[in-house]
Amino acid sequence: MGVDRSGKVGWLTTTVDALVNWGRKNSLWPMPFGTACCGIEFMSVLASRHDIARFGAEAIRFSPRQSDLLIVAGRVPIKLMPVLTRIYEQMPEPKWVISMGACASSGGVFDTYSVIQGIDNFIPVDVYLPGCPPRPEAILDGLILIQKLIEKDSLHHYKVPQGEGAT
Amino acid sequence: MLPKDQLTIVLREKFPEGFIEITEFRDMLTIHIRGEHVLKLLRTLKTDPRFAFNFLSGITAVDHLEMEGHARFSVVYHLLNQHEARRIVVRAWVHEEEPRLPSAYPLWKTADWQEREVYDLFGVEFTDHPDLMRIMNPDYFEYHPLRKDYPLQGRGERDNFKVVKRSIGSKWPSEKGFE
Amino acid sequence: MTLEAKALSTEKMVLNFGPSHPATHGTLRVIVELDGELVTKAVPEIGFLHCGFEKLGEHLDFNQFVTVTDRMNYISPLCNNVAYALSAEKLLDIKVPKRAQYIRVLMCELSRIADHLVQIGMQAVDIGAFTVFLYGFRLREKIYDLFEMVCGARLTTSYTRVGGLMRDLPENSIPVVYDLLDRLPATLKEIDGLLTHNRIWLDRTRGIGPISHDEALSYGLTGPLARAAGVDYDLRVKEPYSSYEDFDFDVIIGQNGDVYDRYIVRMYEMWESQKICRQVMDNLPGGPVNVDADSKYILPPRPEVFNSIEGLIHHFMVTMENRGFTPPVGEAYVPTESPNGELGYFIVSDGSREPYRVRTRPPSLINYSAFPRMMENMMVSDAVAILGSLNVIAGELDR
Incomplete structure (x- = not known):
């Protein structure tokens, strides 16, 4: 019944899934890793006009261990990349990552010696937001995309892999 | 402050x-x-x-590898006299062999x-x-990036980091393991 | 049984702030050595956002680099645009028309208001008062709207060009500016009412992180930090650029150089900025916003490019790789009064169309270098208040 090792999906799983996903998607706790301009636009989203609280994601946590959505807002230079990796690893599963803005997604205009050319080279990313910086509406759109991703999620997918690659 | 020709005479004498x-x-x-005399000159400009010139507005450097100059590097000091609102630039020239x-x-x-920054980016020692010690780049960085012989895209420093994979499951429908 | 009065022996403890910490405004790291709660030593580590701006400047031409200057100081990008354009124009020996100078002043002063609103808001958030941030941001959004109307972008404005502006103020933006200036006093009074005489705010800021007049000069402090310490030096008055000499405003000087005085200086500066903006709007001269089109510094108007061969050739002459305007061999530095202090671009040219070397005089870096001095004999909780008052912008700090 429910989650079992055979991989079958039972009626209980889907019902529980729906409940859990509903809860999860409406109470995302973002951890803003705001380094540059995008961090300021993220501040706008928090403030009164755009008000991210309408999407249940206003509980900003600066501790990776308390959050489930990592928003990488801004460029990531070589000195910061190990920090970002560590923060990602410290977040508990399930976790999602938004790469916000051109710099985080691809390096943007900074094709220089010290800027990482896209954080997805080193950590997994779920949603990319275009723009330099993305408008607050785009950030909300990215949040909705993450929510849609969560809707399709299932406890079944979080089966701990056996053997190789298990952590 | 003295005009240019008088200033030249005074400084040449001193x-x-x-x-x-x-x-x-x-x-x-x-x-x-010349670089080794710069502290004496700055002291004169400050105290005389x-x-x-009571305010040091900035210190930077220029690498004259591709441009004519008295030596390879010049360290540039921007000085400000706040009483008269006058500015002057001091350029201290140092050679490549012993910067x-x-x-x-x-x-x-x-x-x-600011001197740490010049040291980090140009390799000029004070x-x-x-x-x-280095201020902008990590300690393990080997080069001095603002020198003209260092490429804009670097020498592979930005490509070499630990890659983290998703630890459990996979979240995108296109990836394996998601219906 | 008698109790002996004996000093409690404590061991020194080392505490690490950042680089990802809510109060570090981006990416700063401070290592503090504590004796109980007293800070004995604070060592900042920077460079976490070093992106090679200056190297990039050597590979982009004068107009291309304007877009990159936005990303350096993302709280008041227009001030950076203007500072870069002024240095490039000094190098090329161009004088922009009066209207362009006035519009630049207007935009810089609005940026100053926006910057100080965020600074005060964020500092209040760090100390524990969230409301000020929301009140300040409400007005900042209005300023964003205006920037969007004028430049097409909220944050990364890229408004100036060498030899003028991207475009003139649109006709419909003028009532918006007046509306903005009418709303400003209410917001400032609200913030004033929330903070200036607030017991908690006073306790957290008065006497915290003081710096004396002479030390401020030695550390190279400029802007509100220096003026809070009693340094009477405002570049807008002492070395006027972009027609600042035409406007009548006061320079706000503090006495104690502590966090509270910095807050007061910033608050009153916003009132003064509002005065300047009104004067600009009331006396806005007519005429073009760019230097003469024949001078080959600016792009021709779009219809001309599409409809005439001369216009097209002109466009190519400015933008093509091996064409474009070239300054003489030399160097230029124009200091400007950005919201954080003296900001200027030192441009060295070797006569080609890209600068040979671009250097920013970053107020954030130089102001932040006085942080260890300000932290001496302060409590660990004051670190947040002092850091907030410095308004360190990581993009400009590390470049």
Whole structure:
């Protein structure tokens, strides 16, 4: 019944899934890793006009261990990349990552010696937001995309892999 | 402050070995001097009541590898006299073989971080600096990136990091393991 | 049984702030050595956002680099645009028309208001008062709207060009500016009412992180930090650029150089900025916003490019790789009064169309270098208040 090792999906799983996903998607706790301009636009989203609280994601946590959505807002230079990796690893599963803005997604205009050319080279990313910086509406759109991703999620997918690659 | 030709005479008399020349471009005077004498010159400019440049606005450097100059590097000091609102530029020239000159820290504390920055980006060393170490780049960085012979895209420093994979499951429908 | 009065022996403890910490405004790291709660030593580590701006400047031409200057100081990008354009124009020896100068002043002063609103808001958030941030941001959004109307972008404005502006103020933006200036006093009074005489705010800021007049000069402090310490030096008055000499405003000087005085200086500066903006709007001269089109510094108007061969050739002459305007061999530095202090671009040219070397005089870096001095004999909780008052912008700090 429910989650079992055979991989079958039972009626209980889907019902529980729906409940859990509903809860999860409406109470995302973002951890803003705001380094540059995008961090300021993220501040706008928090403030009164755009008000991210309408999407249940206003509980900003600066501790990776308390959050489930990592928003990488801004460029990531070589000195910061190990920090970002560590923060990602410290977040508990399930976790999602938004790469916000051109710099985080691809390096943007900074094709220089010290800027990482896209954080997805080193950590997994779920949603990319275009723009330099993305408008607050785009950030909300990215949040909705993450929510849609969560809707399709299932406890079944979080089966701990056996053997190789298990952590 | 003294006009250009008088200033030249005064400085040539005071620093016979170090002084090179004074140039003028768009109303801004630049004093060119050999690196090892720069601290004495700065002290004179700060304390002598004829100059009274009490404020060090910035320290930077220029690499003259592809441009004519008196030596490979020039360390540039922007000085400001706040009483008369006058500015002057001092350029201290140092050679490539031994890029070393005295620190301006005894005169202005702001020299601390700015000299560290010049050291990090150009590899010019400052003697008697309290704590000369890299400031912008990580400690393991091997080069001095603002030198003209260092490429804009770097030498692969940005490509070499630990890759983290998703630890459990996979979240995108296109990836394996998601219906 | 008698109790002996004996000093409690404590061991020194080392505490690490950042680089990812809510109060570090981006990416700063401070290592503090504590004796109980007293800070004995604070060592900042920077460079976490070093992106090679200056190297990039050597590979982009004068107009291309304007877009990159936005990303350096993302709280008041227009001030950076203007500072870069002024240095490039000094190098090329161009004088922009009066209207362009006035519009630049207007935009800089609005940026100053926006910057100080965020600074005060964020500092209040760090100390524990969230409301000020929301009130300040409400007005900042209005300023964003205006920037969007004028430049097409909220944050990364890229408004100036060498030899003028991207475009003139649109006709419909003028009532918006007046509306903005009418709303400003209410917001400032609200913030004033929330903070200036607030017991908690006073306790957290008065006497915290003081710096004396002479030390401020030695550390190279400029802007509100220096003026809070009693340094009477405002570049807008002492070395006027972009027609600042035409406007009548006061320079706010503090006495104690502590966090509270910095807050007061910033608050009153916003009132003064509002005065300047009104004067600009009331006396806005007519005429073009760019230098003469024949001078080959600016792009021709779009219809001309599409409809005439001369216009097209002109466009190519400015933008093509091996064409474009070239300055003489030389160097230029124009200091400007950005919201954080003296900001200027030192441009060295070797006569080609890209600068040979671009250097920013970053107020954030130089102001932040006085942080260890300000932290001496302060409590660990004051670190947040002092850091907030410095308004360190990581992009400009590390470049």
